[in-house]
Amino acid sequence: MEPKRRAAYLASFGTFVQHSPFTYHVFVYRKSEFRDRASLGARMRRDLVEFLFDHIERLQGFDLVKIYYDDGQALVTRALHDGFEYALAREAVIYRDARPDGYRMLQVTDYACGVELAALRYDAHEENATDRLFFGTRRDFVKTFLRKLRKHLL
Numbered sequence: 381m382e383p384k385r386r387a388a389y390l391a392s393f394g395t396f397v398q399h400s401p402f403t404y405h406v407f408v409y410r411k412s413e414f415r416d417r418a419s420l421g422a423r424m425r426r427d428l429v430e431f432l433f434d435h436i437e438r439l440q441g442f443d444l445v446k447i448y449y450d451d452g453q454a455l456v457t458r459a460l461h462d463g464f465e466y467a468l469a470r471e472a473v474i475y476r477d478a479r480p481d482g483y484r485m486l487q488v489t490d491y492a493c494g495v496e497l498a499a500l501r502y503d504a505h506e507e508n509a510t511d512r513l514f515f516g517t518r519r520d521f522v523k524t525f526l527r528k529l530r531k532h533l534l
Contacts, residue, residue, distance in 0.1 A: 428463030448478035
């Protein structure tokens, strides 16, 4: 598919995301800042539990909390299970295997992660050719994508 058409699809999906009812939070980790995978995993779990306890009243307003994750990274999978099961009652959490073609909100999550990752690259002046092709300049990126997405930031 030609890049212009892909960029148009991205913009259309961005409009869908802008009007979707969701909130999100970003956790950013650089592997190079940790001595090993165990310390990175411990930090991820601690940050998740702290975040969950900071928002426990909101979470307790739901009968169930569904977690959709594709089990792509074992460290993330373990942190999610440990964090949610520690902060919430085990029977209040349901895990579902996620496939992007089956869940629109998973696609929204992928979009949010992609935009936030691009923001990190733009902030560090490490944007790549793909970022520039789809998002344009940093100014265009912030105006067209990042600012609209961050209205959903928790």
